Amino acid sequence: MTTGHFISFEGGEGAGKSTQIRRLAERLRQLGHSVVVTREPGGSAGAESIRDLLVNGPVERWSPLTETLLMYAARRDHIERVIAPALAQRSVVLCDRFHDSTRAYQGAGGGVSEDLISALEQACLDTIRPSLTLILDLTVAEGLARAAGRGAVEARFEAKGEAFHARLRSGFLAIAKAEPERCCVIDAAQSMDAVEAAIWQRVQAHLATRRP
Numbered sequence: 001m002t003t004g005h006f007i008s009f010e011g012g013e014g015a016g017k018s019t020q021i022r023r024l025a026e027r028l029r030q031l032g033h034s035v036v037v038t039r040e041p042g043g044s045a046g047a048e049s050i051r052d053l054l055v056n057g058p059v060e061r062w063s064p065l066t067e068t069l070l071m072y073a074a075r076r077d078h079i080e081r082v083i084a085p086a087l088a089q090r091s092v093v094l095c096d097r098f099h100d101s102t103r104a105y106q107g108a109g110g111g112v113s114e115d116l117i118s119a120l121e122q123a124c125l126d127t128i129r130p131s132l133t134l135i136l137d138l139t140v141a142e143g144l145a146r147a148a149g150r151g152a153v154e155a156r157f158e159a160k161g162e163a164f165h166a167r168l169r170s171g172f173l174a175i176a177k178a179e180p181e182r183c184c185v186i187d188a189a190q191s192m193d194a195v196e197a198a199i200w201q202r203v204q205a206h207l208a209t210r211r212p
Contacts, residue, residue, distance in 0.1 A: 108171025
């Protein structure tokens, strides 16, 4: 079946994903692409309700296992109502986080079994997987400083501490190493313009080799 392009953005807190997604969407639209910008957790009405449960409140509100189950409930609704229909319309879907975030945050960061996460992926994702994942990489200290500077209200995950964020950064880099054909690590410590240029170079090559 002919579908669009599914590109996910990943990385720790403060890496600049939202800014870069907005810039990429503007560039793609100028070139005539139909673009859907979405996010996780969230992206659909039901998933946004679950997002509120996940990103607000005290750190101890949920265990990592409960977070994983909530993430996948939200993700399945997001796929059914937003991502799959957009891909069927041959749009470019730009998603701020997807399944790799569960592997990094709840898996590497929280200690949830890789086998359990894999089983949930198998049950919930079907064939919906990003064809390109851009991982914006930044040191933990700089990422948390940036996040604190933006005054985010949804700060439950940011408050989990440096050791947690170091584990999830390692988790993202391990994913990139295991799947180099899909994942591209971008140095997010560069200027916003330099990050944008690096992303565009990779996206251009991706679009040229994968015609929807």
